[in-house]
Amino acid sequence: SGQKLITLNEVSSTNDYLKDRLSKSAPFKEGTVIMAVDQWKGRGQRGNKWLSEPGKNLTFSLLLKPTFLNIERQFDLNIAISVSVIQCLQMLLGNRILIKWPNDIYIGDQKLGGMLIENTISGAEWKESVVGIGINVNQDHFGELTRACSIKQLLQEEYIITDLLYELCGRIEANYLELKATGISQLKSIYIQHLFGHNQVREYSIDGVRVLGKIIDVSGEGHLILDFQGHHASFDFKEIVFVF
Numbered sequence: 001s002g003q004k005l006i007t008l009n010e011v012s013s014t015n016d017y018l019k020d021r022l023s024k025s026a027p028f029k030e031g032t033v034i035m036a037v038d039q040w041k042g043r044g045q046r047g048n049k050w051l052s053e054p055g056k057n058l059t060f061s062l063l064l065k066p067t068f069l070n071i072e073r074q075f076d077l078n079i080a081i082s083v084s085v086i087q088c089l090q091m092l093l094g095n096r097i098l099i100k101w102p103n104d105i106y107i108g109d110q111k112l113g114g115m116l117i118e119n120t121i122s123g124a125e126w127k128e129s130v131v132g133i134g135i136n137v138n139q140d141h142f143g144e145l146t147r148a149c150s151i152k153q154l155l156q157e158e159y160i161i162t163d164l165l166y167e168l169c170g171r172i173e174a175n176y177l178e179l180k181a182t183g184i185s186q187l188k189s190i191y192i193q194h195l196f197g198h199n200q201v202r203e204y205s206i207d208g209v210r211v212l213g214k215i216i217d218v219s220g221e222g223h224l225i226l227d228f229q230g231h232h233a234s235f236d237f238k239e240i241v242f243v244f
């Protein structure tokens with residue numbers, strides 16, 4: 001709280017903007033937020049694009065400096081941020097909001113938002129984390145993106161984008177302080193409670209082969225742990241695809 005908000009009318013990507021400034025030694029404090037009205041080259045995970053109509057949605061990046069976390073515990077930050085988004089959206093939309101591992105936000109089988117967290121590590125030290133969050137707020141049409149939806153489509157009314165930003169930053173701050181003070185366990189249990197597909201038998205694609213499995217947990221390094229009829233296996237981000 002009380003940190004700096006920079007609103008850009010247009011930018012390629014708020015994550016790229018913040019990372020570029022940091023690499024040129026911009027003296028940004030922890031808690032600095034870069035928000036874009038028109039982000040025209042937004043990036044998602046797995047090299048995907050993040051498309052957002054100008055002025056319609058929340059697209060921002062938050063600077064954190066989680067030097068208190070061991071670099072092996074990068075997924076803890078991911079959990080704290082995901083839980084913050086979930087809690088914030090639940091206030092608006094009820095508890096049908098889920099986290100699709102590792103950090104997409106879903107309602108039913110439709111995507112409402114996503115996160116792209118990019119960390120800078122120097123030597124064995126965690127220096128900075130650029131936490132990029134995109135949430136579909138007032139967009140009405142998604143064209144070919146048939147599994148995308150917005151808050152407006154769900155509530156049948158517009159929502160004020162900056163209100164969502166402030167609520168979300170408040171949640172992130174509270175959960176970040178909790179992570180710092182007491183560790184991950186409480187946040188992790190909330191994450192698991194709202195995990196898409198948890199304890200359900202669903203179809204997954206592994207090395208191009210379709211299999212039925214059940215998500216049972218997420219490991220400390222953030223690997224997804226599945227049960228296949230009593231046999232357990234864990235997967236990295238690139239190793240497993242959800243089949244819809």
Ligand code: BTN
Pocket residue numbers: 012013014015016041042043044045046048050058059060061104113114115116132133134135
């Ligand atoms: C995903 O769905 O794979 C993650 C999407 C993350 C989008 C946000 S919008 C603000 C920030 N800037 C970016 O270029 N990406 C993130």
